Amino acid sequence: MPPALELRGLRKSYYQKPVLFGLDLTVAPGQIVGYIGPNGAGKTTTLRILGGLDNRFDGEVRVLGIDVRKDPLSVKRRIGYLPESADLYDVLTPAEFYDLVGSLHGMEEPRIRDRAARLEEYLGLSYRRNQRMDSFSKGMRQKVLLTSILLHDPDLIFMDEPLNGLDANSVIRVKDLLRQLTERGKTIFYSSHIMDVVERISDRIILLNDGRIAANGTFAELNARAHSDNLEHLFTQLTGGRAGGEGPRFNLDSDE
Numbered sequence: 001m002p003p004a005l006e007l008r009g010l011r012k013s014y015y016q017k018p019v020l021f022g023l024d025l026t027v028a029p030g031q032i033v034g035y036i037g038p039n040g041a042g043k044t045t046t047l048r049i050l051g052g053l054d055n056r057f058d059g060e061v062r063v064l065g066i067d068v069r070k071d072p073l074s075v076k077r078r079i080g081y082l083p084e085s086a087d088l089y090d091v092l093t094p095a096e097f098y099d100l101v102g103s104l105h106g107m108e109e110p111r112i113r114d115r116a117a118r119l120e121e122y123l124g125l126s127y128r129r130n131q132r133m134d135s136f137s138k139g140m141r142q143k144v145l146l147t148s149i150l151l152h153d154p155d156l157i158f159m160d161e162p163l164n165g166l167d168a169n170s171v172i173r174v175k176d177l178l179r180q181l182t183e184r185g186k187t188i189f190y191s192s193h194i195m196d197v198v199e200r201i202s203d204r205i206i207l208l209n210d211g212r213i214a215a216n217g218t219f220a221e222l223n224a225r226a227h228s229d230n231l232e233h234l235f236t237q238l239t240g241g242r243a244g245g246e247g248p249r250f251n252l253d254s255d256e
């Protein structure tokens with residue numbers, strides 16, 4: 001079986017300004033990988049390239065053994081991609097949206113309904129199935145999107161901030177869902193800013209800083225290297241930030 005992901009010398013610039021400086025990475029199938037880094041480090045940019053949404057890059061990117069630049073459609077058929085923010089078709093109900101997404105993947109209606117119903121029930125969204133989505137909260141929209149990207153049972157799932165907008169109970173549900181998916185051999189590559197979640201559910205953690213991989217390993221390996229015992233501390237150490245209370249103070253009072 002080929003690696004789920006293979007990046008060799010991935011470089012990307014926006015208008016001549018480099019943002020990714022030659023990423024090398026291999027991810028084995030069945031792993032859940034947390035992709036972390038400061039704002040603007042290049043996480044979304046990487047995810048968009050891996051998902052076949054941006055082919056203007058240098059280097060080589062293979063997703064499930066497929067060259068993403070040469071054959072983005074084959075990649076898209078086998079992956080699920082959860083964007084950081086997406087416009088849902090507000091005038092549709094979730095059921096109609098799933099029918100649309102499922103049919104784009106060539107799925108038969110009974111299978112779409114069955115998969116959607118099971119995912120919705122798991123995420124506690126079934127009661128909304130036939131309501132228009134224009135009144136949905138951010139968390140509800142996130143659950144609809146999550147359901148829609150898993151409908152066709154993809155082998156590899158990319159997620160940009162999947163826990164955005166979810167309440168505490170839903171975060172637990174989604175974390176369990178991700179774990180169950182990897183137990184079934186799926187590979188998950190996701191970005192998040194919620195360090196304690198990344199710490200607990202990732203088989204591997206990749207820290208991107210200023211477009212370069214600053215750390216890559218299991219939580220235990222990274223901690224041993226940085227003599228730290230939590231991801232927040234490690235993140236701060238490796239990205240040049242300061243722990244709470246150590247940095248410059250924000251002056252709340254006017255000087256005048």
Ligand SMILES: Nc1ncnc2c1ncn2[C@@H]1O[C@H](COP(=O)(O)OP(=O)(O)OP(=O)(O)O)[C@@H](O)[C@H]1O
Binds near residue numbers: 019038041043046
């Ligand atoms: N379409 C674009 N045009 C020009 N510059 C862009 C574009 N998209 C992203 N950038 C720049 O590329 C860099 C990386 O952005 P990216 O969104 O990949 O970071 P990120 O790690 O996902 O950040 P965040 O954690 O804030 O979501 C930033 O400097 C950003 O300003």
